[in-house]
Amino acid sequence: MNHDAYDDNYIRSILNNVKSIAMVGASPVNVRPSYFAFKYLAQRGYDMIPVNPGHVGKALMGKPFVASLADIDRPIDTIDIFRNSSHIMPVVDEALKLSPLPKVIWMQLGARDDAAAEKAEAAGLKVVMNRCPKIEYGRLSSEISWMGVNSRTLSSKRAPIPTQGMRLSLNRTSFGGGQTAASDRAAKNKTETT
Amino acid sequence: MTDRLPGFSTLAVHAGAQPDPTTGARATPIYQTTSFVFNDADHAASLFGLQAFGNIYTRIGNPTNAVLEERVAALEGGTAALAVASGHAAQLVVLQQLLRPGDEIIAARKLYGGSINQFTHAFKAFGWNVAWADPDDVASFDQAVTPHTKAIFIESIANPAGSVTDIEAIAAVARKAGVPLIVDNTLASPYLIKPIDHGADIVVHSLTKFLGGHGNSLGGIIVDAGTFDWSKDNKYPMLSEPRPEYHGIRIQETFGNFAFAIACRVLGLRDLGPALSPFNAFMILTGIETLPLRMQKHCDNAKAVAEFLSTHPAVSAVNYAGLPGDRYNALQRKYAPKGAGAVFTFSLKGGYDAGVNLVSNLKLFSHLANVGDTRSLVIHPASTTHSQLDDAAKVKSGAAPEVVRLSIGIEDKEDLIADLDQALRA
Ligand SMILES: Cc1ncc(COP(=O)(O)O)c(C=O)c1O
Numbered sequence: 016m017n018h019d020a021y022d023d024n025y026i027r028s029i030l031n032n033v034k035s036i037a038m039v040g041a042s043p044v045n046v047r048p049s050y051f052a053f054k055y056l057a058q059r060g061y062d063m064i065p066v067n068p069g070h071v072g073k074a075l076m077g078k079p080f081v082a083s084l085a086d087i088d089r090p091i092d093t094i095d096i097f098r099n100s101s102h103i104m105p106v107v108d109e110a111l112k113l114s115p116l117p118k119v120i121w122m123q124l125g126a127r128d129d130a131a132a133e134k135a136e137a138a139g140l141k142v143v144m145n146r147c148p149k150i151e152y153g154r155l156s157s158e159i160s161w162m163g164v165n166s167r168t169l170s171s172k173r174a175p176i177p178t179q180g181m182r183l184s185l186n187r188t189s190f191g192g193g194q195t196a197a198s199d200r201a202a203k204n205k206t207e208t209t
Numbered sequence: 210m211t212d213r214l215p216g217f218s219t220l221a222v223h224a225g226a227q228p229d230p231t232t233g234a235r236a237t238p239i240y241q242t243t244s245f246v247f248n249d250a251d252h253a254a255s256l257f258g259l260q261a262f263g264n265i266y267t268r269i270g271n272p273t274n275a276v277l278e279e280r281v282a283a284l285e286g287g288t289a290a291l292a293v294a295s296g297h298a299a300q301l302v303v304l305q306q307l308l309r310p311g312d313e314i315i316a317a318r319k320l321y322g323g324s325i326n327q328f329t330h331a332f333k334a335f336g337w338n339v340a341w342a343d344p345d346d347v348a349s350f351d352q353a354v355t356p357h358t359k360a361i362f363i364e365s366i367a368n369p370a371g372s373v374t375d376i377e378a379i380a381a382v383a384r385k386a387g388v389p390l391i392v393d394n395t396l397a398s399p400y401l402i403k404p405i406d407h408g409a410d411i412v413v414h415s416l417t418k419f420l421g422g423h424g425n426s427l428g429g430i431i432v433d434a435g436t437f438d439w440s441k442d443n444k445y446p447m448l449s450e451p452r453p454e455y456h457g458i459r460i461q462e463t464f465g466n467f468a469f470a471i472a473c474r475v476l477g478l479r480d481l482g483p484a485l486s487p488f489n490a491f492m493i494l495t496g497i498e499t500l501p502l503r504m505q506k507h508c509d510n511a512k513a514v515a516e517f518l519s520t521h522p523a524v525s526a527v528n529y530a531g532l533p534g535d536r537y538n539a540l541q542r543k544y545a546p547k548g549a550g551a552v553f554t555f556s557l558k559g560g561y562d563a564g565v566n567l568v569s570n571l572k573l574f575s576h577l578a579n580v581g582d583t584r585s586l587v588i589h590p591a592s593t594t595h596s597q598l599d600d601a602a603k604v605k606s607g608a609a610p611e612v613v614r615l616s617i618g619i620e621d622k623e624d625l626i627a628d629l630d631q632a633l634r635a
Contacts, residue, residue, distance in 0.1 A: 046456040048463045051260040124465040147465060153262055160225060161262045161270065163278030163474070164289040164467050169215065169223045174230040179248075190214045195286050197405045198435035198466045 018132060018144050020199045023167070023189035026151050029119050029141060030185055033092035034062055036148070037084060037117075039106050040097030041065035043075050048124075049097040050075070052149040059152060060182045064091065084109050093119040095148060096126060103128035107135050116140065121148060156183035165195065217284065217400065218501045225279030226494075239491045240272045259455055259463070259475060269479050273487040277494050281420070281430050282470075284399040284497075285412050288435030289470035291478060292428060292490060296395060296415025297327055298483035299429035303391060303411055304360070305481060306447045306472045310336025313357040317344040317374065318605055319367040321415075322594040324393070325602075328362075347378040354386045359444065361388060365404050366396040366545065368580065369590050369614040370528045370607035371553035373540035380408025387444070389437045395419070396552050396580070400504040401545040410437040411469060418581025419551075421493040422503050428485050428493050431473050435466030448472050503583070503619055508548025510625060511617040517626045518555050523563070523633040525611070529553040551617040552580045554590075554607060561610035564589040568613070570632035573624060580616035585625050588614050 016025075036056060042049045043065075057063045057076050065075040068082040081087055084094065084106070094110045094117050096103055103122055110117055111134070120135045122128065122144040132142040153159030157166045158177060168187035175183055215223070226237050245264040247253035255261035264270055274292045282290040293299050308314065316328055318341045328339045340353040344363060361383045363374050376392060383390035389410035394402060398419040404412050414420055416428030439448035439461045448468055451457035454476065461468040478484060508531070515529035530537035531549030541549045557563035567587070568576045574587040578594055588594060590608035603609055617625065 045258065045260075046458045048458075051463070054255070054260060125462070150465065157227070159262050160279050161264060161272065161275050162289065162467075163270070163275050163282065163291055163470060165224075165279055165282035165287060167283070169219075170227045171223075173228040173233050176230045188215075190220075195288055195405075195435060197286055198288055201434075201436035201438075201466075 016132075016136065016142065018127070018129065018142070021143065021146070023155065025141075026143065026146070027155055027185045027189075029093070029121075029143065030148065030152055030155065033119055035064065035089070035091045036061050036093040036095050036121075037064040037066050037087055037091045038095045038097055039066045039084070040102075041067050041070075041075055041080070042097075043070055043073050043080075048147070052095075052097075052123075052147060055149040056152070058179055060180050084113060090115050091117050093117060093121055095121045095123065097123045098126065100126050100128050104131045104134075107131040110140075111135065111138050119143070121146070123147060124150070152183075152185070155185040155187065155189075157187060158183060167195070220280070220283045221500050222498050224283035225276040237273055237276045237491060237494055239487050240267075241487050242271075243267050259458060259471075267487065268482060268484045269474060271484075271487050271490070273494075274485055274490040277416075277428075277485075277490045277497075278430065280494065280497060281399075281414070281416075282432055284500075285394070285432045286399075286403050286405045286434075287412065287432035287470075289467035290430050290432045291470050291473045292416070292430045292485045293478060294429065294483040294485050295427045296393075296413065296417060296429040297323065298481075299413040299415070299431045300324065300327060300362075300393075301331075302473050302477035302481060302483070303413060303431055304332065304337060305477050306469065307359045307389070307445060308335075308337045311338075311357060312336075312359045313338045313340055313355060315340045315342050315350055315353045315358060315361045317342060317363040317367065319344050319370065319372055319374075319607055320362075320364055320393070321368040321395075322590065322598065322608065326597060344372070344374045344379070347375060347382065350379055350382045351385070354382070354388075358386055358388055360391055361386070362391045362393070364393040364396065365402045366530070366550045366552070367607070368396055368552060369554050369594070369612075371396070371530055371537075371550055372528070372607065373530045373537040373544055373549070375540055376402075376404055376407040376409065376544065383410070384408070387442060396550050397545060398500060398504055400501050401508070401547055401550060405432070405434040405436070407544065410434050416493045417579070419504060419507070420497055420500060420581075422496040422500065422581060422583065423492070424579060424582035424584060426489040426492040428489050431470065433467050433470035433473075437469065439468060447476055452476065505548065506619040507551035507617055510619065510622045511549065511551040511553065511615075513622040514615065514617055514625055514629065515553060515555075518629065521630075521633060523558055524555055525558045526556040527553070528555065528607070552614065554612045554614045556609070556611045557613060559611070561591060564611060564613050565592060566635070567632050570635040571628055572632070573620070573628040574615070574632075580614075582616065583619050585618035585620060586616040590614055
């Protein structure tokens with residue numbers, strides 16, 4: 016798997032197929048990116064579970080915080096890790112102890128740990144690094160185009176009107192690989208120099 | 210469904226647009242409205258808090274403008290774009306995100322005269338200092354770098370002389386200095402040059418010119434390449450620091466590789482106010498659909514006219530990068546192999562007076578201060594756009610007294626040549 020540039024079909028199949036997402040490092044503070052992403056994904060119909068030992072006893076959009084992945088009472092498809100790169104490995108280790116195993120490890124925008132990714136892939140999980148699921152969902156559905164963002168997708172079909180809890184179609188014609196060619200290049204230069 | 214990269218012409222017609230959700234209208238509707246209703250109080254709060262994607266008020270965003278934004282972002286290969294009221298507004302909004310009083314920008318000396326004025330006077334009054342460098346001497350950019358430098362600004366093909374800039378060489382200077390390279394791509398349009406492919410971090414346009422292309426609507430746009438790390442040295446607090454306007458969110462951390470476009474929208478456009486009318490966005494979008502056809506015709510006509518002028522007895526010199534002997538010909542073949550654009554200058558043996566006479570004798574060319582129209586245009590920079598500059602500055606920016614600028618339209622080239630011939634003989 017090339018983690019510098021994901022094919023849109025790879026991201027699309029993950030977002031189309033997963034139903035539940037445990038967000039590790041979710042924050043109840045309504046100006047944190049994790050809060051926005053949690054709320055957006057919940058509104059798009061995913062079963063969201065906030066994981067953060069510092070907020071047990073509180074809830075995020077009515078969903079109670081749990082302290083760790085092991086405390087979740089049902090099988091989960093996706094672990095979305097909202098921690099910086101140095102805190103990824105322990106979360107992946109914990110995820111690999113779950114039974115049944117999750118299907119996807121997703122590391123947030125800015126987070127990347129290639130060793131942890133390799134370990135998860137060896138166990139048969141799919142991995143996405145340095146991406147935001149909210150942005151990718153908004154991009155592939157073209158909902159984000161309202162912000163002037165290049166969705167890199169085309170469609171001659173009538174656009175849907177999103178409503179609460181609605182899953183939008185992500186199956187538009189895609190062009191390009193992961194990001195734009197330029198941002199792939201920049202991401203690559205950055206990982207080479209750091 | 211395989212992922213494939215559609216060609217430029219397909220993107221020019223389709224990118225960003227899709228049939229209207231409520232009516233099925235196939236052309237992009239003109240959402241001529243100031244504001245948009247919220248679903249409920251929570252929806253309103255999430256929109257204002259930048260938590261949800263959606264429309265609030267046309268000064269911040271509008272669905273017609275959003276189609277234009279996505280289309281130009283796609284054509285340039287950027288991550289996102291923001292449309293504004295004019296090319297000058299684009300430059301203002303970009304620099305407001307990057308510079309504080311006392312900071313500096315290094316700008317190419319060969320720029321549109323209006324940009325030279327904007328940088329020299331208006332921006333100076335904001336405490337933003339400009340250091341001029343020579344685009345024909347890349348080392349002069351390197352030498353101008355100081356600890357206060359926040360950006361480098363160039364034109365891909367420079368107005369008025371149509372000179373081609375060595376974008377990659379100047380991008381290397383910017384990377385070394387740790388500052389973004391801003392490229393004004395107005396005269397090339399992405400059909401001829403995609404500056405992001407050559408290392409630009411931000412592209413700006415006057416949409417008024419070739420992109421709109423019909424001389425009927427002002428507009429400007431900012432394209433984010435998604436390549437610059439704004440948080441690295443804390444040099445760009447608008448992007449890296451918690452923003453008090455938005456409950457302390459950090460723009461880059463939240464929006465990743467399109468953070469610059471978002472900052473321009475939610476900090477720049479929101480507070481400075483130069484919003485593009487949705488009607489203009491519609492006109493410009495319609496223009497962009499034929500950009501590849503028009504631009505090629507502009508270039509082919511311009512080359513024929515330049516060839517004609519280069520052998521004319523009344524003409525002492527032609528500056529057109531598409532001519533084999535031109536000093537910018539090698540750069541043109543590298544950066545703009547499809548054509549050298551349609552704006553160029555030539556010099557008259559008869560000096561300033563011959564320039565004034567030529568302009569008044571032309572019958573098909575319109576004498577006006579614009580470029581990039583379907584119609585062919587002419588101007589004598591020394592007596593108009595560059596008249597505020599002193600003689601030395603006129604020469605340095607390519608607008609000496611004997612110089613005439615043409616913007617070649619998409620008429621039949623034989624008619625353009627005949628008009629120039631009669632006016633030069635008159
Ligand atoms: C290269 C270039 N940049 C910027 C501008 C300014 O654009 P506007 O007139 O849309 O503000 C112009 C206008 O002539 C131009 O030619």
